[in-house]
Amino acid sequence: MDDKKENRMVIEAEVPMGTVHPAALEPYRLRLFVEDEIVRDAEMTVGVNHRGVERIMEGLPVEKANSLTEKICGICSNIHIWNSCRVAETALEIDVPERAIYIRVIMGELERLHSHLLYLAHGSEVLGHETFSMRIFYIRETIMDLLEMIGGNRVQYGSAVLGGVRPRCELDEMRIKKLTAGMDLVEEKLTAFADRFVSDPMVMSRITGVGVTSQKDALRLACSGPTLRATGVKSDLRTEMFEYYPFDFEVITQDDGDVKSQLLMRVFENFEAIKIIRQAIRDLPDGPITNRSWEMQDTPITKSYIEAPRGTLYHSYALEDGRVRNCVIRTPSMANIGAMQYSAIGHHITDAQLCVVQCDPCFTCTDRAIEIIKL
Amino acid sequence: MSLKSYSRGRAVHVMLVYTGGCNGCDIEIVNCILSPKFDAEQYKVFLTWNPREADVLVVTGPVTKQNEQPLREIYKAIPEPKAVVAAGACALMGGVYKNCHGDIPSEEIAGPVDQIIPVDAKVPGCAVRPQDVVAGLVSALPLLLNAE
Amino acid sequence: MDLIYSVIAVIGTLVVAFIVSLFLPGIERKFIHARIQQRVGPPITSPGVMAPLKFFFKQTITPESSMPRLYNALPIISLIVVVILLLFLIPEMYFLGALASVIALIGFLKVEEVMYMFMGSLSRSVMSVRMPFPDKAKGAAHPETPQSFFEDLSSLRAFRLIAFGSFPLYIALFVAVARTGSIYLQDIINYQQVHGPILFSVAGVLGAIVFFIGYMILLNEYPFSILKGKPDVIEGPYMEYAARYRAYVYITRGFLMFTLATLFSTLFLGIAPNILNPSFIITLIVALLFPMFMAVLSAFSPIFTYKQFYPTVAGVSIIGVLAIVAALL
Numbered sequence: 001m002d003d004k005k006e007n008r009m010v011i012e013a014e015v016p017m018g019t020v021h022p023a024a025l026e027p028y029r030l031r032l033f034v035e036d037e038i039v040r041d042a043e044m045t046v047g048v049n050h051r052g053v054e055r056i057m058e059g060l061p062v063e064k065a066n067s068l069t070e071k072i073c074g075i076c077s078n079i080h081i082w083n084s085c086r087v088a089e090t091a092l093e094i095d096v097p098e099r100a101i102y103i104r105v106i107m108g109e110l111e112r113l114h115s116h117l118l119y120l121a122h123g124s125e126v127l128g129h130e131t132f133s134m135r136i137f138y139i140r141e142t143i144m145d146l147l148e149m150i151g152g153n154r155v156q157y158g159s160a161v162l163g164g165v166r167p168r169c170e171l172d173e174m175r176i177k178k179l180t181a182g183m184d185l186v187e188e189k190l191t192a193f194a195d196r197f198v199s200d201p202m203v204m205s206r207i208t209g210v211g212v213t214s215q216k217d218a219l220r221l222a223c224s225g226p227t228l229r230a231t232g233v234k235s236d237l238r239t240e241m242f243e244y245y246p247f248d249f250e251v252i253t254q255d256d257g258d259v260k261s262q263l264l265m266r267v268f269e270n271f272e273a274i275k276i277i278r279q280a281i282r283d284l285p286d287g288p289i290t291n292r293s294w295e296m297q298d299t300p301i302t303k304s305y306i307e308a309p310r311g312t313l314y315h316s317y318a319l320e321d322g323r324v325r326n327c328v329i330r331t332p333s334m335a336n337i338g339a340m341q342y343s344a345i346g347h348h349i350t351d352a353q354l355c356v357v358q359c360d361p362c363f364t365c366t367d368r369a370i371e372i373i374k375l
Numbered sequence: 376m377s378l379k380s381y382s383r384g385r386a387v388h389v390m391l392v393y394t395g396g397c398n399g400c401d402i403e404i405v406n407c408i409l410s411p412k413f414d415a416e417q418y419k420v421f422l423t424w425n426p427r428e429a430d431v432l433v434v435t436g437p438v439t440k441q442n443e444q445p446l447r448e449i450y451k452a453i454p455e456p457k458a459v460v461a462a463g464a465c466a467l468m469g470g471v472y473k474n475c476h477g478d479i480p481s482e483e484i485a486g487p488v489d490q491i492i493p494v495d496a497k498v499p500g501c502a503v504r505p506q507d508v509v510a511g512l513v514s515a516l517p518l519l520l521n522a523e
Numbered sequence: 524m525d526l527i528y529s530v531i532a533v534i535g536t537l538v539v540a541f542i543v544s545l546f547l548p549g550i551e552r553k554f555i556h557a558r559i560q561q562r563v564g565p566p567i568t569s570p571g572v573m574a575p576l577k578f579f580f581k582q583t584i585t586p587e588s589s590m591p592r593l594y595n596a597l598p599i600i601s602l603i604v605v606v607i608l609l610l611f612l613i614p615e616m617y618f619l620g621a622l623a624s625v626i627a628l629i630g631f632l633k634v635e636e637v638m639y640m641f642m643g644s645l646s647r648s649v650m651s652v653r654m655p656f657p658d659k660a661k662g663a664a665h666p667e668t669p670q671s672f673f674e675d676l677s678s679l680r681a682f683r684l685i686a687f688g689s690f691p692l693y694i695a696l697f698v699a700v701a702r703t704g705s706i707y708l709q710d711i712i713n714y715q716q717v718h719g720p721i722l723f724s725v726a727g728v729l730g731a732i733v734f735f736i737g738y739m740i741l742l743n744e745y746p747f748s749i750l751k752g753k754p755d756v757i758e759g760p761y762m763e764y765a766a767r768y769r770a771y772v773y774i775t776r777g778f779l780m781f782t783l784a785t786l787f788s789t790l791f792l793g794i795a796p797n798i799l800n801p802s803f804i805i806t807l808i809v810a811l812l813f814p815m816f817m818a819v820l821s822a823f824s825p826i827f828t829y830k831q832f833y834p835t836v837a838g839v840s841i842i843g844v845l846a847i848v849a850a851l852l
Contacts, residue, residue, distance in 0.1 A: 018445070019441070019442060019445050020392055020393070020424075020445060020449065021424075022424040025393075025398065025401060025402070025405070026393065026398050026401070027393055027394065027395065027441075027442060047441070048395065048439065048441045048442060049395045049396075049439060050395075050439060050441075050483050051395060051396075051437070051439060051472045051481055051483050051484060052472070052481040052482065052483045053472075053481075055479050055481060055482075056472065056475050056477050056479065056480070056481050057477065058477060058478055058479050059477050059478030059479065060475065060477045060478075064475075068471060068475060071397050071470070071471045071472075071501075072397060073397050073398065073399075074396075074397040074398040074399020074400070074401075074402060074502060075398065075399070075402065077397070077399070118402065121409070125409070130409070133409055134409055134410065134411050137406065137409050137410040137411070137412075138410065138411050138412065140410075141410065141412050153502075154403070154502070154504065155399040155402065155403060155502040156397075156399055156501065156502060362398075363398075364395075364396070364397050364398045
């Protein structure tokens with residue numbers, strides 16, 4: 001298949017978009033091979049952000065290793081520390097109290113909200129629409145205030161610990177009232193924005209039919225999360241996680257797999273997240289939020305899968321003498337970004353950046369040492 | 376106050392360079408500029424992506440190996456007078472990546488920013504708060520105003 | 524005595540135009556963009572007056588370019604062309620005959636557009652190919668392809684814009700010619716003193732709309748800013764300008780905004796820019812209104828790629844041709 005493509009492909013020049021670029025929030029290298037401003041081939045280079053996190057984690061005590069995983073990414077920080085604690089809790093068979101599970105779910109959904117809103121704002125900026133970008137950032141500020149109220153910091157709030165949630169993240173009456181008010185405000189403003197966005201012909205003509213990923217390609221290239229659901233596949237890991245059993249929510253899918261589907265996916269998922277948070281606040285059980293009575297043992301390698309805002313996140317490590325060994329982390333963006341390389345082909349260069357950004361890439365999460373087992 | 380320092384204080388162009396790291400500081404700095412709540416343009420600070428136009432360079436992230444050369448080139452391309460603001464714990468001392476003191480240290484970090492280019496203002500935080508970034512920028516201004 | 528008055532009129536008009544054009548970017552940014560985006564915005568003097576002034580006091584570096592001196596001279600040539608454009612709109616200069624005609628104005632505007640192309644092909648910025656990165660490593664795709672700078676891409680787009688993007692503005696200019704039957708500015712103004720402004724007729728209204736779209740295209744304002752859009756070419760042809768020369772680029776843009784609005788008021792309202800004439804107030808008002816409308820439109824649009832550009836220009840050009848036909852009837 002590749003040889004036939006080579007014969008028909010005419011490449012005039014290469015346009016490299018470097019490590020520092022206004023459309024890229026993280027450093028990565030994108031080389032576009034163009035013929036008369038239409039992209040014929042693309043190559044993404046990740047690895048600029050590699051800090052060697054798995055290597056540093058080798059030999060750290062478990063609690064310290066957990067709080068290190070939070071620093072892998074600044075946008076999806078809570079999901080990393082939650083998953084990392086989940087590995088240790090599954091391995092050591094720690095019983096997490098119910099109230100702590102509910103609070104973890106609330107923090108996870110708040111993070112999904114802020115991450116999707118950031119994606120919408122970044123997408124609008126890559127489209128060239130500064131006004132929409134600023135409107136979304138304004139809506140996002142409400143979520144950031146809520147996160148700061150519960151966790152203590154706007155970014156990297158570290159709410160989960162081994163055995164539950166940090167004592168600071170206790171939800172008392174005043175916080176619950178503020179959460180409820182915040183959710184109402186965000187829902188109202190987001191509905192108004194979504195109506196305005198969808199009814200704008202200039203924006204819609206820019207994003208419809210651009211960067212299409214077919215369902216077959218998405219499954220073959222191992223995409224996951226909203227990127228996969230935007231092509232019509234109903235697959236959400238939250239339906240299988242035990243923490244989400246008491247909650248009632250829908251799995252959103254869209255049909256086309258282009259930029260419009262990806263953007264609308266995130267908007268509808270926001271509404272589902274608001275629904276879950278409201279249910280969690282309403283049914284919040286009483287009880288302690290941290291379980292400190294567990295024992296440390298040596299365990300073999302344990303795995304944990306969780307639904308991050310971008311897809312399936314995987315953590316695994318073994319415990320030896322209270323220290324972490326053989327840690328492996330695999331983030332969803334690793335496969336999503338590779339798939340986006342193919343979706344940019346055939347479009348104009350200005351649309352190519354949009355195609356790469358459409359999968360909500362998080363290069364900081366992704367930069368690990370990868371071993372390719374099978375091509 | 377001469378015309379030179381008056382005009383330099385009334386239009387400051389800032390360029391943002393991210394050199395690895397977890398990206399939390401970058402989002403907060405973008406929040407500074409693009410979020411109406413923190414709007415830095417009211418303080419006469421404009422965001423630019425061209426080193427030839429910039430006065431102040433804001434650097435975030437511990438400098439990873441592949442980002443060292445680009446950072447040096449961008450710093451060289453900025454015309455005098457210039458100031459550098461290092462924002463975030465990673466830019467100041469390598470952050471968590473260099474100071475975790477595990478069994479095996481990381482070999483991918485080429486050192487915090489002041490080992491590569493001279494730094495004039497330091498803004499701590501993990502991640503930095505937008506208010507602190509604006510304060511840091513303003514504190515680097517006297518260097519620009521009083522320069523040649 | 525007459526000669527002294529003429530000289531005062533010419534120089535005075537140029538000076539007032541210069542001063543007003545320094546404030547136009549600030550007004551656009553503070554009163555329109557910031558209000559729409561629900562934030563405070565910079566003071567009015569910052570983007571237009573203080574920024575060029577600050578650039579004058581920066582270190583002059585040699586730009587990375589194949590011909591640095593020519594590259595640095597281009598903004599000065601650009602500024603001189605815009606000043607000449609305004610000069611030939613002033614009534615005291617109409618004695619020059621053919622130079623004060625619509626054809627000559629179109630020629631000067633063309634030179635203005637061709638400047639973008641030259642600037643783009645000469646600039647080589649550190650943010651594009653010169654960013655040090657080990658691209659040609661083992662296993663890289665297509666290692667033997669020649670690499671192209673962002674500015675070259677911009678230059679290609681400028682070429683396309685010269686080819687079709689200038690239709691709306693030029694067609695709108697010919698509406699006035701079709702109505703009055705003469706290309707000389709003197710005749711166009713005299714016609715409008717007798718028959719009233721061309722704007723107050725079907726042809727005039729259509730022509731004004733087409734002129735406005737052409738105004739936005741020439742100034743590369745969103746949505747027509749594919750030449751220097753942030754998402755891919757960062758700044759386009761201006762990447763390597765620093766210090767003084769960047770100040771000239773800023774000043775030229777403000778001046779061009781003013782000059783094109785003056786062109787509109789001359790051709791469609793019949794009011795030539797002349798500081799000794801009290802109707803100069805109307806010229807100033809038009810020069811303030813045009814950037815404001817442009818800013819409102821640009822705050823609410825994304826960047827158009829060719830898929831949206833071609834149909835927009837085609838549609839607007841058809842309206843322009845209809846306006847000319849209406850003017851001839």
